[in-house]
Amino acid sequence: MLLDASMPGPRNDLDAWWMPFTANRAFKQAPRMLAGAEGMHYRSADGRRILDGIAGLWCCNAGHNRAPITAAIRDQAGRLDYAPPFQFGHAGAFALASRLGALAPADLDNVFFCNSGSEAADTALKIALAYRHTRGEGGRTRFVGRERGYHGVGFGGIAVGGLANNRKVFGPGLPGVDHLPHTYDRARQAFTKGEPDWGAHLADDLERIVALHDASTLCAVIVEPMAGSTGVLPPPKGYLQRLRALCDRHGLLLIFDEVITGFGRLGHAFAAERYGVVPDMITFAKGVTSGTVPLGGVIVRKDIYATLMQGPAEAVELFHGYTYSGHPLACAAGLATLDLYRDEGLFERARALEPVFAEAVMSLRAIPEVLDIRTVGLAAGIDLAPLQGGGSRAYAAMVAAFRDQDLVLRAAGDTIALSPPLIASEAELADLAERTARGIRAVGEKI
Numbered sequence: 001m002l003l004d005a006s007m008p009g010p011r012n013d014l015d016a017w018w019m020p021f022t023a024n025r026a027f028k029q030a031p032r033m034l035a036g037a038e039g040m041h042y043r044s045a046d047g048r049r050i051l052d053g054i055a056g057l058w059c060c061n062a063g064h065n066r067a068p069i070t071a072a073i074r075d076q077a078g079r080l081d082y083a084p085p086f087q088f089g090h091a092g093a094f095a096l097a098s099r100l101g102a103l104a105p106a107d108l109d110n111v112f113f114c115n116s117g118s119e120a121a122d123t124a125l126k127i128a129l130a131y132r133h134t135r136g137e138g139g140r141t142r143f144v145g146r147e148r149g150y151h152g153v154g155f156g157g158i159a160v161g162g163l164a165n166n167r168k169v170f171g172p173g174l175p176g177v178d179h180l181p182h183t184y185d186r187a188r189q190a191f192t193k194g195e196p197d198w199g200a201h202l203a204d205d206l207e208r209i210v211a212l213h214d215a216s217t218l219c220a221v222i223v224e225p226m227a228g229s230t231g232v233l234p235p236p237k238g239y240l241q242r243l244r245a246l247c248d249r250h251g252l253l254l255i256f257d258e259v260i261t262g263f264g265r266l267g268h269a270f271a272a273e274r275y276g277v278v279p280d281m282i283t284f285a286k287g288v289t290s291g292t293v294p295l296g297g298v299i300v301r302k303d304i305y306a307t308l309m310q311g312p313a314e315a316v317e318l319f320h321g322y323t324y325s326g327h328p329l330a331c332a333a334g335l336a337t338l339d340l341y342r343d344e345g346l347f348e349r350a351r352a353l354e355p356v357f358a359e360a361v362m363s364l365r366a367i368p369e370v371l372d373i374r375t376v377g378l379a380a381g382i383d384l385a386p387l388q389g390g391g392s393r394a395y396a397a398m399v400a401a402f403r404d405q406d407l408v409l410r411a412a413g414d415t416i417a418l419s420p421p422l423i424a425s426e427a428e429l430a431d432l433a434e435r436t437a438r439g440i441r442a443v444g445e446k447i
């Protein structure tokens, strides 16, 4: 049922919820309310069937309200609603950790659970520090992130992240952080499908940071294999391999934040597999439960786990964790989701659809306001010229697309991001591109 945002008075039903990363006042004037979902579509509160162009928020990779997942959640809720993860366990958490370890590359075998991507990023940074401490390398406390990186909204994540809006009003944050340059250069990369040819050398900036601080003070490097939230920046060819080699040379841990790239978005379980690069830790969230129940975590190399398993057996090895780490409902959802990905071959499906999707989205190049398009896997970033006189055309297109094209898009600054569920048909991908084009064309300069 649609809440009535037009009710008179200083308060209405929409006032109370302070919405995250949302223009609250504009939204509450003209709300975009969702009431149901199935497969590739939402149902809006006013009864329209809305195409989901962004898999929820990069998370509903198996599509919406998939019966095996919702049944597993329901069943779990009726059997074991909650189990404390501190000093107690339940079978689902161990089973899911084993499955994730098997899915991750090489010897990334041990899994620490949390509830979100932000918590996963902060957990990974803390594990890295604890690892250094245990190895007698307590001086290695500095982190290296990357410009335009997004690692959630915790203090650790915003410190290593590289988006000014997420940092500028929140104080000095974590000390001892440097940033690699981002990997985007429109002049050299515009309208590239997949990984651009130019830019691998940008990884070498790590040498500058090592020269500045000395490797003996550096703990870990954290990057998204494909920078998603900033507007889809696929890694230049060879970039991640170069970063891995430099980390090895200087003894730095390499953390891949795979909160977006995990679970099929780039046609593989993890981007690490696509690029043939083995990081020391992988953070994940979102797609692990296809967005149904909050769950995140960090998968670490065996050696990192083994290093921390020291001291008396009765002693807590890592003073870190969350009340809802390995929550039974989340683990049940995760296990059912991984089954579905496997049974329906959804990672392979994304891989097979990648060229079809790229072709469909690149057709928007003909629109004069489109300045660049990047595609990789089932993800695309479409850069738009800002509105004359200021304002984001991408935001205006998102508003118009929902209102007039029955489409959910994501606007990030001047970029439209697309990341459809991996169950999309070729026709639905074409339809997504066409509706997006109409949404952009509808904006004009009016809004």
Ligand SMILES: Cc1ncc(COP(=O)(O)O)c(C=O)c1O
Pocket: 058, 115, 116, 117, 118, 119, 121, 150, 151, 152, 153, 224, 228, 229, 257, 258, 259, 260, 285, 286
């Ligand atoms: C790479 C990456 N890390 C972390 C996060 C934060 O995840 P959450 O919103 O679940 O905290 C995101 C969210 O988009 C992300 O893309």
